[in-house]
Amino acid sequence: MRAMGEIRTQSEGHFEMLWDCDHCGAKGLLGLSQRHCAECGAPQNPDKRYFPKEGEAKIVDGHRYDGADRHCPNCNAPAGAAAKNCTKCGAPMDGSKEVRGVAAPVPKVEPKKKRWWIPVLIISIIALAIFGIWYRWIRKKSATVQVMAHKWTREIAIEEFKSVREEKWANEVPRDAESRSCYSKQRSTKQVKTGEETCTTERKDKKDGTFESIKKCTPVYRSEPVNDDWCSYTLRKWVQVDTAKASGSDLNPVWPDKGLPPADTPASFGAKRQGKKTETLTIVFPDDDTCEVSDAVWRKYKDGQKAKVTVRASSGDVVCDSL
Ligand SMILES: [Zn+2]
Ligand SMILES: [Zn+2]
Numbered sequence: 204m205r206a207m208g209e210i211r212t213q214s215e216g217h218f219e220m221l222w223d224c225d226h227c228g229a230k231g232l233l234g235l236s237q238r239h240c241a242e243c244g245a246p247q248n249p250d251k252r253y254f255p256k257e258g259e260a261k262i263v264d265g266h267r268y269d270g271a272d273r274h275c276p277n278c279n280a281p282a283g284a285a286a287k288n289c290t291k292c293g294a295p296m297d298g299s300k301e302v303r304g305v306a307a308p309v310p311k312v313e314p315k316k317k318r319w320w321i322p323v324l325i326i327s328i329i330a331l332a333i334f335g336i337w338y339r340w341i342r343k344k345s346a347t348v349q350v351m352a353h354k355w356t357r358e359i360a361i362e363e364f365k366s367v368r369e370e371k372w373a374n375e376v377p378r379d380a381e382s383r384s385c386y387s388k389q390r391s392t393k394q395v396k397t398g399e400e401t402c403t404t405e406r407k408d409k410k411d412g413t414f415e416s417i418k419k420c421t422p423v424y425r426s427e428p429v430n431d432d433w434c435s436y437t438l439r440k441w442v443q444v445d446t447a448k449a450s451g452s453d454l455n456p457v458w459p460d461k462g463l464p465p466a467d468t469p470a471s472f473g474a475k476r477q478g479k480k481t482e483t484l485t486i487v488f489p490d491d492d493t494c495e496v497s498d499a500v501w502r503k504y505k506d507g508q509k510a511k512v513t514v515r516a517s518s519g520d521v522v523c524d525s526l
Contacts, residue, residue: 211400215416217268218260220252220305220408231255234412235263238281247412249274249281249302254406254414263413271410273299284411304410342516350504352487355456359463360478361445364470366437373432380436390431394424441470443478454502456482486526494523 220234226245234252239245249272255261270284277294281302288295373385400420407415447459458480468476484501486494503526504510513525 209422211420213418213420215404215418217263217266217409217413217415219255219263220412220414221255222247222249222252225251233261235266236412238412246280249410249412252305252408252412254305254307254408260414260416266413268409268411268413271304272302272412274302275299302410304408307406307408339517340515343513343522344516346512346514346519347509348488348512348514348521350486350506350508350510351489352452352506353454353501353504354450354452354485354487354493355501356448356450356483356485357456357458358449358481358483359447359459360443360480361447361464362441362476362478363444364439364441364468364472364474364476365444366439366472367442368435368437370433370435373434376434376436377438380438383434383436385432385434387430388433389428390433391429392426393429395427397423397425399423439470439472441476441478444475456484488521490519492520494521494526496523496526500526 219236222232222234222237223230224232224240224243224245225248227240227243229240229242232240232247234247234249238247240247272281272283273286273296274281275289275292275294275296276299278289278292280289280291282290282296282299286296369380372390376383400422402418402420405417405419407417409415447461447463449457449459451457463477464475466477468474484496484498486496486501486504488494510526513522514520515522
C-alpha cells in the first residue's frame with residue numbers, strides 16, 4: 204500500500220516581492236530593499252506588493268525574518284516588524300496592525316461551458332427507468348387463478364470417495380494432500396520507492412517585502428510483483444458422481460430407492476454413499492406459470508381450485524409469496 208503524508212518540505216530561501224509606485228508609475232521596485240521609490244522617493248504601499256514572474260525572482264541572501272510589516276496606529280505609515288517607534292511620526296508601534304499580504308497566484312483554469320440540460324437529461328432517464336421497472340415487474344393486483352396441477356421432485360446425490368487433483372496457494376493446501384508439486388508465480392504486487400520524487404514549489408508572502416519559496420516533494424513509487432508457491436496436489440474426498448431422482452404429479456412424494464448405496468458408508472477408496480437430499484414442490488397455474496412452495500402451501504390448494512392470489516399486473520404471473 205502507498206503510505207500517505209510522506210511529504211518532504213524544504214525552504215529554497217527568501218526572495219524580493221515587487222511593487223509599483225502609485226506616484227510616478229515606476230514599476231518592479233523591490234519590496235524589501237526599496238522602501239521608497241527609486242525615481243521619486245514616494246513611500247512603498249505594502250498592501251500592493253506582488254509576486255515576480257517565475258524565474259525572475261531576486262534572492263535575499265542571509266535574510267533575517269523578524270515578522271510581517273506593520274502599519275503605524277497613529278499615521279498608518281508602514282514599518283518593519285523590528286521597529287519600536289514609527290519612522291515617520293515617532294508614535295509607539297504598540298497595537299499596530301499587520302499589512303494585508305497577497306495570496307500565492309492560483310493557476311488559471313479555463314471556465315467550462317455549463318450544460319444545464321445534461322443533469323436534467325440524466326435524472327429524467329433514471330426516473331423513466333425506475334417507472335419502467337415498477338410498471339413491468341413490481342406493480343401488482345388481485346386475481347382469481349385456477350390451480351392446474353401439483354408436481355414434486357425428490358433427488359439424492361450419489362457420492363464416491365475418490366482422488367481429486369486440486370490447485371491452491373502453498374499456505375492453503377490441506378494437510379492430508381498427497382503428491383504435491385509447486386511452482387513459483389505472481390500472487391500480488393507491492394509498492395516500492397524508486398528513490399525519485401515529484402516536487403512542486405509554493406510561494407508564501409512573508410509580508411515583510413519578501414516571499415519564501417517552499418519546495419514540497421513526495422516520493423515516487425512503482426509496483427513490484429510478489430511471488431508465492433502455487434501447488435497442485437491429490438486429495439481423497441467424497442465427490443458427487445451421480446443423482447438418483449424420483450418425480451410425480453400426485454400429492455404423495457417418495458424418495459428414490461432403487462440401487463442406492465447406504466448413507467453411512469465408511470470412507471475407503473472407491474466407496475459410494477448417499478449425499479444431499481433435495482425436495483422440490485411445485486404448483487402449476489395456467490400458461491405454464493409455476494410456483495415452488497413449501498410443503499404446507501403445496502397441500503393448501505387442490506387441483507382445479509380457483510384461488511384468490513396476487514399477480515403481476517403486466518404479465519399475470521402469480522406472486523408466489525402471496526400463496
Ligand atoms: Zn515613484
Ligand atoms: Zn506613524
